[in-house]
Amino acid sequence: xxxxxxxxxxxxxxxxxxxxxxxxxxxxxxxxxxxxxxxxxxxxxxxxxxxxxxxxxxxxxxxxxxxxxxxxxxxxxxxxxxxxxxxxxxxxxxxxxxxxxxxxxxxxxxxxxxxxxxxxxxxxxxxxxxxxxxxxxxxxxxxxxxxxxxxxxxxxxxxxxxxxxxxxxxxxxxxxxxxxxxxxxxxxxxxxxxxxxxxxxxxxxxxxxxxxxxxxxxxxxxxxxxxxxxxxxxxxxxxxxxxxxxxxxxxxxxxxxxxxxxxxxxxxxxxxxxxxxxxxxxxxxxxxxxxxxxxxxxxxxxxxxxxxxxxxxxxxxxxxxxxxxxxxxxxxxxxxxxxxxxxxxxxxxxxxxxxxxxxxxxxxxxxxxxxxxxxxxxxxxxxxxxxxxxxxxxxxxxxxxxxxxxxxxxxxxxxxxxxxxxxxxxxxxxxxxxxxxxxx
Numbered sequence: 001x002x003x004x005x006x007x008x009x010x011x012x013x014x015x016x017x018x019x020x021x022x023x024x025x026x027x028x029x030x031x032x033x034x035x036x037x038x039x040x041x042x043x044x045x046x047x048x049x050x051x052x053x054x055x056x057x058x059x060x061x062x063x064x065x066x067x068x069x070x071x072x073x074x075x076x077x078x079x080x081x082x083x084x085x086x087x088x089x090x091x092x093x094x095x096x097x098x099x100x101x102x103x104x105x106x107x108x109x110x111x112x113x114x115x116x117x118x119x120x121x122x123x124x125x126x127x128x129x130x131x132x133x134x135x136x137x138x139x140x141x142x143x144x145x146x147x148x149x150x151x152x153x154x155x156x157x158x159x160x161x162x163x164x165x166x167x168x169x170x171x172x173x174x175x176x177x178x179x180x181x182x183x184x185x186x187x188x189x190x191x192x193x194x195x196x197x198x199x200x201x202x203x204x205x206x207x208x209x210x211x212x213x214x215x216x217x218x219x220x221x222x223x224x225x226x227x228x229x230x231x232x233x234x235x236x237x238x239x240x241x242x243x244x245x246x247x248x249x250x251x252x253x254x255x256x257x258x259x260x261x262x263x264x265x266x267x268x269x270x271x272x273x274x275x276x277x278x279x280x281x282x283x284x285x286x287x288x289x290x291x292x293x294x295x296x297x298x299x300x301x302x303x304x305x306x307x308x309x310x311x312x313x314x315x316x317x318x319x320x321x322x323x324x325x326x327x328x329x330x331x332x333x334x335x336x337x338x339x340x341x342x343x344x345x346x347x348x349x350x351x352x353x354x355x356x357x358x359x360x361x362x363x364x365x366x367x368x369x370x371x372x373x374x375x376x377x378x379x380x381x382x383x384x385x386x387x388x389x390x391x392x393x394x395x396x397x398x399x400x401x402x403x404x405x406x407x408x409x410x411x412x413x414x415x416x417x418x419x420x421x422x423x424x425x426x427x428x429x430x431x432x433x434x435x436x437x438x439x440x
Contacts (some may be wrong), residue, residue: 006024011040015049015161018056019154024049028163032100033281034272036322040097045162050170052156058176060155065147069124075152076121083114095272099281099324100235102272108235119406123423139439145431148202164188172196179203179429183240185344186415204419204429206240206411208344209372212365213243214387215252216358217379217389221259225397229263231375231401233328236279237291239347241373241395241402245341246352247361253354257332260352261306264328269348281324282347288324291347294340295329298351303334308348336364344370358387366392371413375401394420 013030014021019309032039043049045095064072083090090103090113098105120430131142152197154268160167164233168188173195179202182192193203213228231243236239248256282288305311316325324398334340355361365374376391378384389394394412396406397403404410409420419429 016159047170056155073121074115080117091261101280102403191258207417210368210370211373213375215248216251216378218379224377232350233348247355250354268327271317298331298340301338303331306330347397369415374415
């Protein structure tokens with residue numbers, strides 16, 4: 001857990017640099033989204049703190065990079081053990097900071113963190129290198145992988161809090177930072193690309209999405225509807241892979257819409273500690289206003305709100321009524337060119353529209369600048385393969401959502417990102433390949 005010093009009414013977070021927790025000269029407020037009040041002070045780091053972290057990492061790199069895969073695997077497994085041992089503390093902290101339900105933090109976020117460490121602790125033991133022979137030249141070639149970045153002992157991992165314009169810019173433009181892995185908005189990624197370009201840095205960026213779900217007439221609605229409600233509103237819709245456009249074939253459109261809205265109305269928005277709540281609060285007041293603004297935009301564009309924002313009432317305890325809560329919102333009647341069908345909202349809002357045939361829906365689903373994920377619902381195996389192949393998305397789920405294997409690539413096309421994460425892909429991104437030729 002980060003070192004947290006209690007000063008009067010607010011917690012004070014500290015940076016972690018060179019194996020030590022260090023205070024900062026400036027701080028910014030962090031709000032508890034469920035009540036809309038400041039609960040914590042976070043370092044507002046600048047170039048000085050970033051330089052110190054990079055210096056500590058450079059000094060720690062030689063010793064750590066020389067350790068065997070077995071030694072590094074043991075360290076990663078130890079980290080996973082520590083996360084599991086403190087799971088409840090991490091879950092409480094994540095829920096309070098993000099506004100998400102404690103149940104979601106307990107069952108998804110924290111267990112997934114330890115699982116990631118265990119997966120890569122195992123995978124680093126099983127990578128092989130390449131070798132070729134040129135007998136007519138008396139030569140043999142082989143490859144080795146050398147680390148680009150760093151791992152865990154003092155100075156190897158550093159945590160520097162701060163804002164993008166200050167700490168972020170200092171980090172991405174630092175000459176001693178060889179690669180950048182970023183998850184966030186496309187606009188920020190464009191800035192990172194500009195700032196890092198003079199140094200030819202390697203980039204891996206997982207960005208926005210406007211993910212479609214395509215529901216054909218032969219879909220199993222008993223499975224499709226609850227899964228699509230979950231894919232639309234899980235974690236308040238604040239998941240890059242959430243469904244925000246639902247295309248439903250005309251023959252079942254009315255039935256789907258009625259059942260989907262009924263299910264969305266039962267999706268409970270509540271305080272994070274409520275074990276029966278499906279959704280908590282959105283991350284910030286500014287983001288809540290942005291998401292609600294898209295609902296207003298949809299109405300001006302001719303859309304109809306069937307449930308949620310402005311239509312249904314939200315029942316919360318008095319102390320939480322200033323929190324950043326919003327109901328699951330379903331909109332229909334919007335054109336494909338509308339902002340709500342084109343722009344990432346990143347909240348509990350989804351649009352449902354009809355379509356006629358397979359060729360048409362593929363074209364419409366691809367008619368956005370993003371290409372992260374997609375979902376196809378059909379019992380026709382041939383159709384599933386055809387549509388999945390033609391969709392411009394880095395990941396396509398059929399008759400399910402968000403079932404992942406960490407050994408497989410994760411990432412998007414178009415404005416949804418650069419590069420891939422996953423067992424083999426992460427290994428290749430975070431190491432340099434070197435070819436060695438031996439003449440004998």
